Amino acid sequence: MGLSRERIVAAAVALADRDSMAELSMRRIAAALNVATMSLYRHVPSRDDLVIDMIDAALGELRVPPRYRGDWRADLERCARSLWEVFQRHPWLAPSMSMTRPQPAPNALRFGEWMMGALHPTGLTVTDRMLVQLLLFGFVRGVASNLEPEAEAVRDTGxxxxxxxxxxxxxxxxxxxxxxxxxxxxxxxLDSDFEFDLGVLFEFGLARFLDGIGVWISSRR
Incomplete structure (x- = not known):
């Protein structure tokens, strides 16, 4: 099989999944593909371009439903859970994405567009819908940003x-x-059932976020 941009991206994603983004290099990708390092640059101009392609490939796994349920809360919850699942499969992904300097990844645009569409029946302005979807993404990304350091800690300590x-x-x-x-x-x-668990934090935070947005939407109406 010949070298292609798709093969390079797939190899890079697999390496980052296994060893973290900090350990990713063009040399290691080339070694995994058994090719010369410089040959990668004929398909991927730079590491920054590669990271954008990796982000887009990972976000391509998001399960965006073909239609809305008509319940903005249920639709946003599905979006958040799908994003959380992808972040768990790719712990490097959340820290690699930017809130204020978004990378031009088509699948990120597809996902954001779907979330804004889920909020359309609420009557919110397009600006408000954008802010809600950014805050929801920021919440999930914020919790997920701890996944890679936690995985590294497990690898380092055993x-x-x-x-x-x-x-x-x-x-x-x-x-x-x-x-x-x-x-x-x-x-x-005192026999508390509290535990340091990112999944618990995600579930609690998502519910409270949607509760608050629901109150705010009702007050706007």
């Missing part, structure tokens, strides 16, 4: 989050003794 916390229990106890914090003591010492 410990899951729960196992690492167990190894730190005595250090945390000493810290709590030196810095009294009754609310945290209540949270962690």
């Amino acid at each position: 410990l899951t989050d729960e196992e690492w916390l167990e190894t730190q229990s005595r250090a945390f106890e000493r810290f709590a003794t030196q810095h009294p914090a009754p609310h945290y003591e209540q949270l962690f010492r």
Whole structure:
């Protein structure tokens, strides 16, 4: 099979998924494809161009429904969950995307357009619809930006989050003794069901975000 832009992007995505974006280089991509490094530049002008193609390829996995349900909240929730799933499959993706300098990725445009369409029945102005979809994207991206550092920590230590916390229990106890914090003591010492889990944070935050937007939309009407 000949070298192509698609093969280069697929190899880059696979390497970033496995080893993180920080470990990605044109040399490593070339090695994975068993080609000379300079041959990549005949298909991908620069690393920045490659990253945009990687973002677009990953976002191409988003499951955008063929039609709306007519319930803006249900439609936005589906969008958010689909985006969260893609970020989980590609932990490098969220930190690679910009809020204020958006990369020209066609699949990002497709996704944003679908979300704005979901909000059309609310009667919000196009500016307000844009702000809502940006804030929702920003929330999901913000939580997902922790996925890659967490995965790197697991690789570096060989410990899951729960196992690492167990190894730190005595250090945390000493810290709590030196810095009294009754609310945290209540949270962690009185049989609380709290856990440091990004999935829990995503679920809680998404529900509260949609609750707030619902109140705001009702007040505008």
